[in-house]
Amino acid sequence: MLDPAEIGALLENIEKPGRYIGNEFGIKSKNPDYLLKNPATVNTALVFPDVYEVGMSNLGLQILYKIINSNPLFNAERAFSPWPDFEDRLRKSKTKLFSLENRIFLDCFDLIGFNAAHEMLYTNILNAIDLSGLSIRSLERKALFPLVCCGGSSAVNPWPLSAFMDFMVIGDGEHVISQILGIISNYKEKYLNNSSNYLKSPANLQQVKKEMLFGLSSIEGVFVPSFYSLVYNSDNTIKKIIHTGGSSGITGVKKIRKAVLKDIDSFDTLSDPVVPNIQTVHDRLNIEIMRGCGRGCRFCQAGFTYRPLRQKKVKNLIEKSIEGLLKTGYDEISFTSLSSSDYKELKKLIEKVTESGLFEKISVSLPSLRLDSFSLEIAEIIQSGRKTGLTFAPEAGSQRLRDIIKKDISADELRESIRAAFLKGWTKVKLYFMLGLPFETDDDIKAIAETTNEIIYIAKQCLDKRSFSRLQISVSINAFCPKPFTPFQWCAQENIFKLEEKIRALQQSISSRFVRLHWNSPEKSSIECAFSRGDSRLPDVIEAAWKKGARFDNWTDYFDYGLWVQSFSIAGADPGFYTTRQYGLDEVLPWDVIDIGIKKDYFIKEFNKAAAGIRLNDNKI
Amino acid sequence: MIIRFKYCKKNEAKYLSHLDMLRILSRSIARAGIKAALSRGFNPKPRITLSNPIPLGVQSLAEYADVEVDVCLDTGYFMKVINSCLPENIIVLDAACTCNKLKSLMSVIDVVLYEFIIEAADNMSLDKIKSFIDAYDSSSIYSFFTQAQQKKIFLLKIYGYAKIFNNNSNRIFKFNDFNKALKQFGQSNGLHIKDSSKTAVFIIKGARLADPFEEVV
Numbered sequence: 001m002l003d004p005a006e007i008g009a010l011l012e013n014i015e016k017p018g019r020y021i022g023n024e025f026g027i028k029s030k031n032p033d034y035l036l037k038n039p040a041t042v043n044t045a046l047v048f049p050d051v052y053e054v055g056m057s058n059l060g061l062q063i064l065y066k067i068i069n070s071n072p073l074f075n076a077e078r079a080f081s082p083w084p085d086f087e088d089r090l091r092k093s094k095t096k097l098f099s100l101e102n103r104i105f106l107d108c109f110d111l112i113g114f115n116a117a118h119e120m121l122y123t124n125i126l127n128a129i130d131l132s133g134l135s136i137r138s139l140e141r142k143a144l145f146p147l148v149c150c151g152g153s154s155a156v157n158p159w160p161l162s163a164f165m166d167f168m169v170i171g172d173g174e175h176v177i178s179q180i181l182g183i184i185s186n187y188k189e190k191y192l193n194n195s196s197n198y199l200k201s202p203a204n205l206q207q208v209k210k211e212m213l214f215g216l217s218s219i220e221g222v223f224v225p226s227f228y229s230l231v232y233n234s235d236n237t238i239k240k241i242i243h244t245g246g247s248s249g250i251t252g253v254k255k256i257r258k259a260v261l262k263d264i265d266s267f268d269t270l271s272d273p274v275v276p277n278i279q280t281v282h283d284r285l286n287i288e289i290m291r292g293c294g295r296g297c298r299f300c301q302a303g304f305t306y307r308p309l310r311q312k313k314v315k316n317l318i319e320k321s322i323e324g325l326l327k328t329g330y331d332e333i334s335f336t337s338l339s340s341s342d343y344k345e346l347k348k349l350i351e352k353v354t355e356s357g358l359f360e361k362i363s364v365s366l367p368s369l370r371l372d373s374f375s376l377e378i379a380e381i382i383q384s385g386r387k388t389g390l391t392f393a394p395e396a397g398s399q400r401l402r403d404i405i406k407k408d409i410s411a412d413e414l415r416e417s418i419r420a421a422f423l424k425g426w427t428k429v430k431l432y433f434m435l436g437l438p439f440e441t442d443d444d445i446k447a448i449a450e451t452t453n454e455i456i457y458i459a460k461q462c463l464d465k466r467s468f469s470r471l472q473i474s475v476s477i478n479a480f481c482p483k484p485f486t487p488f489q490w491c492a493q494e495n496i497f498k499l500e501e502k503i504r505a506l507q508q509s510i511s512s513r514f515v516r517l518h519w520n521s522p523e524k525s526s527i528e529c530a531f532s533r534g535d536s537r538l539p540d541v542i543e544a545a546w547k548k549g550a551r552f553d554n555w556t557d558y559f560d561y562g563l564w565v566q567s568f569s570i571a572g573a574d575p576g577f578y579t580t581r582q583y584g585l586d587e588v589l590p591w592d593v594i595d596i597g598i599k600k601d602y603f604i605k606e607f608n609k610a611a612a613g614i615r616l617n618d619n620k621i
Numbered sequence: 622m623i624i625r626f627k628y629c630k631k632n633e634a635k636y637l638s639h640l641d642m643l644r645i646l647s648r649s650i651a652r653a654g655i656k657a658a659l660s661r662g663f664n665p666k667p668r669i670t671l672s673n674p675i676p677l678g679v680q681s682l683a684e685y686a687d688v689e690v691d692v693c694l695d696t697g698y699f700m701k702v703i704n705s706c707l708p709e710n711i712i713v714l715d716a717a718c719t720c721n722k723l724k725s726l727m728s729v730i731d732v733v734l735y736e737f738i739i740e741a742a743d744n745m746s747l748d749k750i751k752s753f754i755d756a757y758d759s760s761s762i763y764s765f766f767t768q769a770q771q772k773k774i775f776l777l778k779i780y781g782y783a784k785i786f787n788n789n790s791n792r793i794f795k796f797n798d799f800n801k802a803l804k805q806f807g808q809s810n811g812l813h814i815k816d817s818s819k820t821a822v823f824i825i826k827g828a829r830l831a832d833p834f835e836e837v838v
């Protein structure tokens with residue numbers, strides 16, 4: 001544990017020291033006395049590998065934190081990535097990364113669990129392992145504990161992090177976490193006292209560790225990378241996936257089935273999260289209302305990997321939302337899911353909570369609305385009085401391309417909703433589009449500009465002069481990134497040069513003073529793509545980049561494309577192989593080792609449908 | 622109606638800023654089930670005002686806040702519930718309720734008392750440090766206390782002005798500047814600041830220093 005007297009010196013002149021002090025309301029970890037009296041307690045560090053303000057906005061972390069700490073045998077504490085100024089302080093003072101609650105150094109935990117929420121966190125994960133005083137590569141970590149694992153959205157392709165993780169969890173963590181800690185608990189208890197002799201022999205130690213990992217691998221959704229490897233063809237594609245470890249009894253490759261929480265109401269919706277002291281990115285009560293999405297947009301990974309669609313019972317949600325607002329004191333609540341306007345009883349939920357009579361003023365936010373009349377009605381309820389803005393994601397400019405990507409918004413719907421929005425008094429609209437989608441033509445890109453211009457035209461018709469002068473249209477552009485477990489998983493990503501060209505073309509064709517164009521760096525998107533579709537050569541790339549100082553790659557100020565290009569070449573890998581290359585339909589894919597619950601045939605069928613341009617309808621908006 | 626309360630920010634809580642405190646107190650009051658009056662406008666916020674901001678990293682035993690409520694509460698009850706709803710190391714120490722209108726804390730507070738615990742290398746430094754403080758600001762009011770057993774450790778209490786008075790050519794006491802100067806001075810004179818904190822605030826009433834609670838009663 002960190003000496004309490006040291007924290008002052010560590011935090012002197014550090015930016016936002018509130019990030020590192022814990023001390024929030026709603027902490028659930030065991031206290032030091034308890035840990036001293038119960039030395040067999042299994043200690044888990046839950047790490048979100050980004051800065052506190054981002055990590056504390058993550059609902060998954062808070063859910064697992066609560067589940068673990070509800071068990072008297074287990075203790076969970078939180079840690080986040082130190083901002084570069086604090087990393088520097090930690091390194092210079094030779095202080096290991098510590099948890100917020102009891103300031104226990106991370107290498108003293110039994111389990112360190114990372115949330116690999118997206119690919120651009122990978123270097124932060126390596127950095128956190130290193131700052132904990134551990135070897136970043138799992139095979140070099142000889143001690144029984146801590147085990148290092150990760151879960152989260154991007155773990156569905158486990159290979160890029162495979163060399164660093166003792167195990168990885170694919171799917172929902174609610175049930176799995178207790179099973180994992182149960183196994184660790186058995187080993188901890190068994191070797192807590194007599195570790196002195198038996199485990200002193202490296203051979204014994206290795207055997208016990210392997211046995212423990214083998215035990216863990218029997219849990220649904222748990223992938224132990226050291227038990228598998230990829231065999232490559234001479235052209236660098238994968239020849240086969242082989243099972244290399246675990247028990248001698250195993251033949252052939254067992255696919256890792258994603259863990260699924262079937263009854264979404266079986267775990268209470270979290271109503272007493274830790275309430276941060278400093279302002280966070282989503283500083284509000286987050287209530288998950290659904291998991292999964294039933295729409296199946298062909299580019300959308302979450303839409304497939306979080307299946308099946310599970311809606312929580314509205315009665316429970318109303319109760320837990322109200323309870324949560326009372327317990328946390330938040331004045332804002334967000335009903336989260338991949339596509340919240342698809343929740344059947346959304347209107348009832350919002351009304352019951354805001355009109356409960358218990359709160360004078362509660363604001364509601366919804367992260368994801370569709371562009372239809374129902375959503376508009378909902379938006380009206382939650383933005384009553386102060387129309388802050390509407391966000392829509394048509395993703396593609398033309399009906400043809402929207403059909404291809406299966407984005408279920410018709411041109412008429414789009415037009416009508418926008419018209420209705422203006423008539424109801426909105427003047428701020430945000431639109432999301434993707435560039436570089438499969439089967440995209442120049443006309444589709446022009447259609448983005450045309451759509452935007454048509455919206456201005458509609459605004460002119462619907463708004464009076466004064467409102468019209470306040471019109472603000474923000475157009476946000478992302479580069480398409482082919483993701484595992486989508487019908488577009490085989491598609492090539494557009495090269496950076498072409499993407500930049502397309503952005504420039506858009507810039508020129510959308511030149512209205514009402515429109516602001518934002519885009520995410522195509523360079524970043526290409527690195528993200530390489531990690532999404534990467535294989536077992538990617539760990540070397542991440543390691544090289546981390547060694548060169550890559551951190552916080554999701555932060556524009558820190559992302560350094562040149563550094564990544566160098567890192568690929570150091571590791572002897574070609575980024576184009578993972579990005580701009582079209583993968584073969586018959587190729588063994590790195591993520592074939594995971595059974596996400598949807599057959600590959602289905603993705604092939606969906607891809608073929610897209611290619612055939614089903615529902616061809618060139619009614620442009 | 623206004624509840625004025627005094628609270629401390631101890632230990633790690635000293636790393637929370639003025640804006641953090643506003644948010645933390647608003648939420649704690651809501652958690653306690655106390656309905657604060659709301660400000661007007663599209664984005665109504667609870668009407669809470671705080672005493673003068675204190676630099677990040679300085680412990681305080683004397684922070685004050687005013688919260689506007691619709692009904693007067695028993696202050697004992699208020700303290701009990703609010704203290705069960707606050708994060709660790711932030712503790713409400715006293716409270717009073719009034720129907721009177723109050724001038725804002727920031728406008729009435731005249732003097733802030735800071736305390737430094739200083740370790741000296743030799744017994745001579747006391748005079749040296751006195752001349753240092755006089756040179757730093759000749760209008761400073763301060764006093765020293767030494768402990769019988771530990772001669773080398775002494776307590777410096779310094780009363781800093783929180784505002785400029787019309788007929789007085791005083792300076793506003795800036796904690797960070799003084800602290801920095803004292804540190805530098807200490808480095809070359811064998812002094813080490815072991816701890817520092819804000820321990821009281823006062824309103825000048827005639828020739829007397831009055832507690833902010835006097836306004837309420």
Ligand code: SF4
Nearest residue numbers: 293296297300303338
């Ligand atoms: S893009 Fe949105 S609506 Fe479409 S599948 Fe993904 S989450 Fe669902």
